[in-house]
Amino acid sequence: MQLQAAIDRLSLDDAAALAKQLDGVVDIVEMGTSLVKDYGYHGMITMRAAVQRSRLLVDLKTIDEGAYEFTQGFQAGADILTVMGASSHATIAAVAAVTQAAQRTMMIDLMETTADKQAAISDFPEAIYCLHHSTDRQDKMAPTATVAAFHQQFPSLKHLAIAGGVDQAGAAALATQGLTDIVIVGSAITKANDPAAAAHDLMEVVHK
Amino acid sequence: MQLQAAIDRLSLDDAAALAKQLDGVVDIVEMGTSLVKDYGYHGMITMRAAVQRSRLLVDLKTIDEGAYEFTQGFQAGADILTVMGASSHATIAAVAAVTQAAQRTMMIDLMETTADKQAAISDFPEAIYCLHHSTDRQDKMAPTATVAAFHQQFPSLKHLAIAGGVDQAGAAALATQGLTDIVIVGSAITKANDPAAAAHDLMEVVHK
Numbered sequence: 001m002q003l004q005a006a007i008d009r010l011s012l013d014d015a016a017a018l019a020k021q022l023d024g025v026v027d028i029v030e031m032g033t034s035l036v037k038d039y040g041y042h043g044m045i046t047m048r049a050a051v052q053r054s055r056l057l058v059d060l061k062t063i064d065e066g067a068y069e070f071t072q073g074f075q076a077g078a079d080i081l082t083v084m085g086a087s088s089h090a091t092i093a094a095v096a097a098v099t100q101a102a103q104r105t106m107m108i109d110l111m112e113t114t115a116d117k118q119a120a121i122s123d124f125p126e127a128i129y130c131l132h133h134s135t136d137r138q139d140k141m142a143p144t145a146t147v148a149a150f151h152q153q154f155p156s157l158k159h160l161a162i163a164g165g166v167d168q169a170g171a172a173a174l175a176t177q178g179l180t181d182i183v184i185v186g187s188a189i190t191k192a193n194d195p196a197a198a199a200h201d202l203m204e205v206v207h208k
Numbered sequence: 209m210q211l212q213a214a215i216d217r218l219s220l221d222d223a224a225a226l227a228k229q230l231d232g233v234v235d236i237v238e239m240g241t242s243l244v245k246d247y248g249y250h251g252m253i254t255m256r257a258a259v260q261r262s263r264l265l266v267d268l269k270t271i272d273e274g275a276y277e278f279t280q281g282f283q284a285g286a287d288i289l290t291v292m293g294a295s296s297h298a299t300i301a302a303v304a305a306v307t308q309a310a311q312r313t314m315m316i317d318l319m320e321t322t323a324d325k326q327a328a329i330s331d332f333p334e335a336i337y338c339l340h341h342s343t344d345r346q347d348k349m350a351p352t353a354t355v356a357a358f359h360q361q362f363p364s365l366k367h368l369a370i371a372g373g374v375d376q377a378g379a380a381a382l383a384t385q386g387l388t389d390i391v392i393v394g395s396a397i398t399k400a401n402d403p404a405a406a407a408h409d410l411m412e413v414v415h416k
Contacts, residue, residue: 009276034276037268040248060245063269063292064319064342068217068242084271086294088320090344111272112296114322134272136299 003206006186008032016050024053025199033059048077055079066094080105085113133164143170172205211414214394216240224258229404232261241267256285263287271295274302282310293321341372351378
């Protein structure tokens with residue numbers, strides 16, 4: 001399993017400084033959607049410059065105009081880009097084509113998708129499917145149960161990620177379960193007193 | 209009915225120049241999602257400076273972290289912001305609260321939402337509900353039939369908009385039908401040889 005650290009809602013200077021602290025410590029550094037919408041393409045370039053050893057995911061949350069957004073995101077240097085599962089199938093197919101041509105990676109964010117919608121977009125076996133619990137929701141997700149249910153429904157999808165309120169205990173349970181490629185952690189790292197130390201601790205749990 | 213002109217996929221200089229040409233000609237100038245993700249908050253400020261007489265809609269396409277994104281968008285000066293209907297109800301409720309506090313306007317983008325999802329988020333009577341056909345889809349939407357079907361399903365929702373491949377004939381039919389508040393037009397204006405003239409012509413159709 002790999003650890004992705006999501007950076008959000010900071011000034012670009014602070015986000016880049018935090019990214020440098022986490023670079024080479026975590027497997028994947030995420031430039032969160034808030035940073036994309038606040039700082040745009042220039043922000044992506046800045047974050048790419050800060051992240052040299054880890055992979056960089058830019059959380060574009062594309063939901064339309066797939067080819068344009070993914071072309072921009074990969075041109076800015078992202079290794080992984082996100083598309084919403086709630087998009088039309090045509091949008092997901094468009095970003096899949098751009099991703100394949102760029103020889104990089106796409107993540108399909110399943111936030112708020114129904115089982116029917118998930119089935120309708122389950123034909124991208126190279127993609128990472130991300131089980132994602134909206135941060136605006138007050139309820140909580142049970143990580144291992146969520147992953148197990150999705151795996152049972154879609155056994156042919158081999159690349160799974162999970163995001164949304166996963167803490168150290170949740171990450172440990174996911175590592176033991178062995179079905180998840182990437183666990184995405186935000187504030188448990190970025191709001192820690194020592195983010196690099198928190199990331200180190202989580203890396204031990206994730207890679208044990 | 210009002211006319212909204214969507215500006216997308218240009219350099220910020222060109223987008224601002226086009227916005228100035230359309231300012232005061234159309235009812236609403238839209239800063240499209242491509243410009244948000246390319247130019248961020250700085251781009252919003254630039255577009256706000258360019259649009260002084262028309263209203264400015266920033267097509268944020270918020271799908272999570274609703275309060276943060278809407279607070280940023282209104283702070284940048286937008287009159288209207290968009291949230292995806294595919295969001296969690298909690299996200300839409302969060303942006304509704306920010307919108308009410310700012311005394312501005314929100315638009316719920318219904319792209320790719322099912323009838324069940326539309327019913328689940330039909331409790332925001334002050335919002336503009338936008339029937340939106342993904343630009344990545346190859347099929348076409350019949351504007352008046354789409355509006356009529358939605359109106360029949362949700363008669364209590366009084367503010368409707370429509371986007372996605374609407375041309376002059378479609379706009380004329382919508383104006384005659386009389387159920388739509390806002391018709392959103394992109395390339396039929398922005399890719400015209402003379403965008404201001406194309407906008408003038410469409411304004412006559414929309415406001416006849």
